Amino acid sequence: xxxxxxxxxxxxxxxxxxxxxxxxxxxxxxxxxxxxxxxxxxxxxxxxxxxxxxxxxxxxxxxxxxxxxxxxxxxxxxxxxxxxxxxxxxxxxxxxxxxxxxxxxxxxxxxxxxxxxxxxxxxxxxxxxxxxxxxxxxxxxxxxxxxxxxxxxxxxxxxxxxxxxxxxxxxxxxxxxxxxxxxxxxxxxxxxxxxxxxxxxxxxxxxxxxxxxxxxxxxxxxxxxxxxxxxxxxxxxxxxxxxxxxxxxxxxxxxxxxxxxxxxxxxxxxxxxxxxxxxxxxxxxxxxxxxxxxxxxxxxxxxxxxxxxxxxxxxxxxxxxxxxxxxxxxxxxxxxxxxxxxxxxxxxxxxxxxxxxxxxxxxxxxxxxxxxxxxxxxxxxxxxx
Numbered sequence: 225x226x227x228x229x230x231x232x233x234x235x236x237x238x239x240x241x242x243x244x245x246x247x248x249x250x251x252x253x254x255x256x257x258x259x260x261x262x263x264x265x266x267x268x269x270x271x272x273x274x275x276x277x278x279x280x281x282x283x284x285x286x287x288x289x290x291x292x293x294x295x296x297x298x299x300x301x302x303x304x305x306x307x308x309x310x311x312x313x314x315x316x317x318x319x320x321x322x323x324x325x326x327x328x329x330x331x332x333x334x335x336x337x338x339x340x341x342x343x344x345x346x347x348x349x350x351x352x353x354x355x356x357x358x359x360x361x362x363x364x365x366x367x368x369x370x371x372x373x374x375x376x377x378x379x380x381x382x383x384x385x386x387x388x389x390x391x392x393x394x395x396x397x398x399x400x401x402x403x404x405x406x407x408x409x410x411x412x413x414x415x416x417x418x419x420x421x422x423x424x425x426x427x428x429x430x431x432x433x434x435x436x437x438x439x440x441x442x443x444x445x446x447x448x449x450x451x452x453x454x455x456x457x458x459x460x461x462x463x464x465x466x467x468x469x470x471x472x473x474x475x476x477x478x479x480x481x482x483x484x485x486x487x488x489x490x491x492x493x494x495x496x497x498x499x500x501x502x503x504x505x506x507x508x509x510x511x512x513x514x515x516x517x518x519x520x521x522x523x524x525x526x527x528x529x530x531x532x533x534x535x536x537x538x539x540x541x542x543x544x545x546x547x548x549x550x551x552x553x554x555x556x557x558x559x560x561x562x563x564x565x566x567x568x569x570x571x572x573x574x575x576x577x578x579x580x581x582x583x584x585x586x587x588x589x590x591x592x593x594x595x596x597x598x599x600x601x602x603x604x605x606x607x608x609x
Contacts, residue, residue: 243276244452250313252277252435253298253403258307260293260459267293269459270307280429280436282446285456286482291439294456295405298437299328311402325402329409333392335380342367342376345394352399366394369428386417393425397432404429406438410445422448443483447471455479471530476609480528485563487534487574489527489604496521500601503527507572511546516606526607533603534576536564536589541598548574548597555591564589566597 243249251274260268268290275281283291296302297309300321309316316324327348335344345366349359367373370390380388389409396404406425410418426449429436440446446453447467455462455470463475474480477488491505496519503511503525511527519525541547550568557580564576576597578589589595 242451243278244274249276251275252279252312253437254308254310255294255297256308256310258294258297258304258309260290260297260302260305266459268297268304271459271461272307273454273461273464275435275437277435278433279451280426280438280449282450282453283437283439283456284441284443284446284453285462286441289456290459291456292407295328295407295437295439298403299326299405300324301328326405327396327399327401327403328405328407329392329396330407333380333388335388335392335395337380340377340379341372341383341391344380344391345398347395348399362398366398369397369431370394385413386421389413389421393428397428397434401434403435403437406436408440409438410440411442418445419448425449455482457482473605474528474607477526477528477607480605480607485531485575485577487527487529487531489529489572491525491527493519493521493523493525501606503606505570505572507568508570509548509568509572511604512601513604513606514602516608519606519608523608527604528607529599529604531563531575531577532561533599534574535598536566536576536578536595537598538589538593538595540596545598545600546603548572550574550595550597552589552591552593552595555589562589564595566595568597 253275255271255273257270257272258268259270271294283294285291293302297304300316300319311324336347339347342363346359346363349362367376370393372387372390372394375383375387380391383391410421413421422445425436438449450467452464452466453470454464457478463470463479470479470483474483480486481488489505489507489509489511491503491511493501494504495502496515498515500515501513501519503513505511513527535541548568548570550566552564553567553573554565556563559580561577561579566574566576568574574597
């Protein structure tokens with residue numbers, strides 16, 4: 225493909241990768257006001273998004289939000305009704321999938337059942353007409369890199385789920401693409417194997433110096449692997465940020481509620497000073513929060529507080545902290561943490577989580593206990609939309 229160079233596979237991107245913070249940096253991938261409709265449904269609504277070389281970028285959202293359509297558009301399997309898809313400064317309009325320096329790994333893996341492992345990995349290279357010696361060398365390299373040695377002659381049905389996943393990954397990588405697209409690649413794996421493979425993907429991206437774009441509905445997966453996450457809903461990008469920023473600084477109630485668990489308290493600003501704001505909640509909760517620029521008295525806001533930032537105790541906390549009393553309604557024991565659902569005296573239902581740091585708890589919090597919840601003024605995020 226003219227104008228698009230092959231990557232340096234010796235490069236590694238491990239470290240403080242943040243080219244998006246440099247306004248002068250040119251993105252490798254740019255979706256420029258891309259829209260797509262299927263019959264009466266809008267799959268993508270003027271989506272604009274920049275992805276930089278070396279990023280592990282995740283598109284995260286509920287089913288039907290448009291994330292896979294965006295992925296397929298970059299691969300060349302869908303065409304935009306409006307807008308442009310640009311790779312390294314070149315408009316991809318009219319460039320067929322096989323001419324793009326992009327490979328895609330599908331959720332189903334799409335392995336050829338009649339071919340051996342080696343045959344599956346070599347398939348794309350044979351289609352490109354590469355010399356037999358080069359095909360053999362590249363296949364051997366991928367088999368070693370993905371720990372598939374000794375499985376060359378097996379058929380897909382003779383492999384475990386994790387092995388099939390690695391074969392599909394080897395087949396996608398053997399052509400040395402500029403960008404690797406991953407469509408829910410780990411969905412078929414069990415939880416433990418999925419977790420191990422996430423870190424394998426991160427190491428693989430760094431070792432090969434590629435750009436990875438993954439589509440997933442698994443929040444934990446996106447938070448684990450990605451340098452940045454684009455949260456999508458109803459064909460639109462709701463927020464693009466690093467995993468800590470998405471979690472700690474969501475830009476809306478929708479993002480706060482979609483990512484993890486959250487307590488959302490609606491209220492009215494009754495006081496705003498340089499040191500903080502006081503918010504009177506609709507559920508009779510009065511909370512002190514950090515100041516926010518542009519918010520003034522009488523504005524309606526929402527306070528988003530993650531459950532792990534809420535303390536839970538049998539005794540009242542110090543008076544200088546935000547606090548609510550209530551009764552434990554439900555308890556969930558998850559091994560490393562316990563999750564508590566509390567019905568407060570104000571009528572609001574709140575969640576708190578506590579790490580199970582001791583092997584035996586001297587005085588555990590049980591259903592029906594009267595408890596106090598507390599959080600500091602900087603624990604919550606003030607949202608205006």
